[in-house]
Amino acid sequence: MVLRPTFGHVPPFSPGQFNMLYRFGLGEVAISICGDPSRPDEIVHTVRSAGKITSALVRVAPGETVGVRGPYGTGWPLHPMEGKDVVLVAGGLGLPPLRPLLYELLAHRDRFGRLEVIYGARSPKDLVYYDEIQRWRVRSDLRFQVTVDTAGRDWYGDVGLVTARIPDARFEPERTVAYLCGPEIMMKLTAQALEERGVADDAIYLSIERNMKCAVGLCGHCQYGPEFVCRDGPVFSYRDVKPRMALREV
């Protein structure tokens, strides 16, 4: 969904931030921004129909209006990756929040070492940005691996967990920064696999998802341990949240 303002201008955003999208009469939902940060004239969101508000949002037709508050949240820290190898691991709808970061990396490609993207989805038909992925996969300055949980015989790509791709991924662990986004169990297993290869836990960042209401740290709806995801996250260092991820429910 591409949005342009009916008045004023689009405030700049950092990769990893989110907006609150409002469908009149139904309510608001937090959706990460997934467009190109160098294109300040539009707001891009990828929405999958999963509830009352999101299913109304996917039905929005060109010319209709949607309420937008934001951008909110901390975003992916960019400075730790200067001069380092960078690994992005996305699961399912975890790719949209990482896409602005990938645009940013590709726009300043000479500032980083190797760039490895691993993207896992439930099945081939659940892959988002399929055409764009094909373009990324043929680039020589990036390795973009795709794997699905299960597939039919018409799929010639990889089947398996994203974690299975970590041992062969091309990066030097001691000079690597990793950014993870997806289901929490997938991020936890991926962070463990990265640590096993020697990546430091404070060089791993992940985006936590919680239901949001106020999005400005007032209502406590998005509490995650001692922090609020809307204000202190959604991006956290794995070192900081590791103890919480070991618990069944936070």
Added chain:
Amino acid sequence: MSGHLRGDPRLKAADHAFFRGFDAAFVERLSTGALEGSYEAGDLLFREGEPANRFFLVFHGKIAIELAAPDRPRRTIETIGPGDVLGWSWLSPPYRWRFDARAVKSTRTLALDAKTLRDDLDASPKDGYQFLQRLLPVIAERLEMARIQILDIHGV
């Protein structure tokens, strides 16, 4: 379509990642009766229910592990490639494959003989223990994969 198996293999088990760090003489013994397999896309390595009489070391290509449920199309539950190993149903009775294995693209394997393996693992418990220690993480990873698939973590 079932590919092509030939004796006098040029591929060596000792060159495969699975056997890194093993005693060379032990690996040589295990390789007695090994067959080199060449497969094209679509070729079956084996079918569910058939005797599990080989342990496959993958050197090139990609293999899909497929499961079939009655009245449903076959699904690939995992793909494996160079450096991976395939199959442990030969290790314990009833020695029958529990899934199909099919080449997704041009693939080369070294298929060790299961009877030789079992006899040598029995005869040399220390090496046999090392072998099982190497195989166990492969089994554990596949179980974890199955667990994630059951949880359907990417489902909405």
